[in-house]
Structures are given as C-alpha cells and as structure tokens.
Amino acid sequence: MNRNDVTEKIIAAKVSKGITWEEVARRIGQSKEWTTALCLGQMTANAEQARALGEVFGLGEEEQKWLKVVPYKGSLPTEVPTDPLIYRWYEIVNVYGSTIKELIHEEFGDGIMSAIDFSMDITREPDPKGDRVKVVLSGKFLPYKTY
Known part of the structure; x- marks a missing residue:
C-alpha cells in the first residue's frame, strides 16, 4: 500500500457515497480547496484530520497513517497536460505568466509568491x-535576500 492507493480509495468512496468536497471539508474543518488537495495526495493531514477522513471514506488505521506522511508534491506529469481543464491553466500560465511575473515584480520587487503560505x-x-x-x-510575497 502507498499514498496513491489511499487517494484512489478516497476517490472511489467519494463517488460511491455521492458526497462533495465541500461536505468533506466541513467534516475536517478546512477549506474545500485545501481539503481536496489533501484528499488528492498533495497535503499532509494531522491525526484528527486523518481520523475524520477515515470515518468519511472508510479508511483503516494504516490508510490513515498514509494521510499523515508528507507527500511528494506535484500531481501533474512533466509533459504538457492533456486534460482540457488542466490544459487551460497551463495555457493561462504560458500566455500570462510573464505578465504576472512582471506585475508582481513591479509591485513587490524581486521575489516569489509563496505556494506554501497560500490560500x-x-x-x-x-x-x-x-x-x-x-x-x-x-500567496505571501517572499523577497529574495542578499547575502
């Protein structure tokens, strides 16, 4: 068993039960966006969240333990995505990425927008x-430091 197996079980249970990510999020007390990322294997649950997800999706103790393991982040393949919705995000970044970068740098200076301190x-x-x-x-702005 691994984290991908748990993700697949969560998705199958969600479909079988006919519940929404928003309903799941209410059960663990987080946003639907963060909760969905957690359930899809991109975030780390604490013990209470793992237990609640275990109740919602019928996960055993071992499966709940996998929810508490820090995942390897990045759910997309390295090639251009083929799913139409995900591809549109790829397209947005391709078309507007340099504009977003330029405007953030103009407003904030040399740095990045955090995907960790993020909502x-x-x-x-x-x-x-x-x-x-x-x-x-x-996302929090993180300036590059000089040293």
Whole structure:
C-alpha cells in the first residue's frame, strides 16, 4: 500500500457515497480547496484530520497513517497536460505568466509568491452569458535576500 492507493480509495468512496468536497471539508474543518488537495495526495493531514477522513471514506488505521506522511508534491506529469481543464491553466500560465511575473515584480520587487503560505478560493459567479469560474489565489510575497 502507498499514498496513491489511499487517494484512489478516497476517490472511489467519494463517488460511491455521492458526497462533495465541500461536505468533506466541513467534516475536517478546512477549506474545500485545501481539503481536496489533501484528499488528492498533495497535503499532509494531522491525526484528527486523518481520523475524520477515515470515518468519511472508510479508511483503516494504516490508510490513515498514509494521510499523515508528507507527500511528494506535484500531481501533474512533466509533459504538457492533456486534460482540457488542466490544459487551460497551463495555457493561462504560458500566455500570462510573464505578465504576472512582471506585475508582481513591479509591485513587490524581486521575489516569489509563496505556494506554501497560500490560500485559494474557487466560486461560481452567475452571469447571463454563462456562469463564470472565479479563482482567487493569495500567496505571501517572499523577497529574495542578499547575502
């Protein structure tokens, strides 16, 4: 057994039970975005969160232990993604990445936006022309230091 096996079991149980990530998130007291990343193998659970996920998804003790192991981060292959939704994010970064970089550097200076001290919020915005996906990414600015 490994973390990928636990992820697959979580996804199968979610589908079987017909529950949403938001419902799961309420059970562990975290955002739906962070909870989804945890369940998909990209975050580390504490003991209480692992226990709660064990109850939700029917995970045994050994499976719960895997939720507490720090994962190897990065769920995407190194080649260009083929899933249409994920590819659009790849496309956004390809088209707007240099603009985002330039504007962050102009506003904050030489540094990066943290993906560790970070939050994300995904919501639906009703629109008469078709609902819109609103994604807000917020990361701490980390300046490069001189030494």
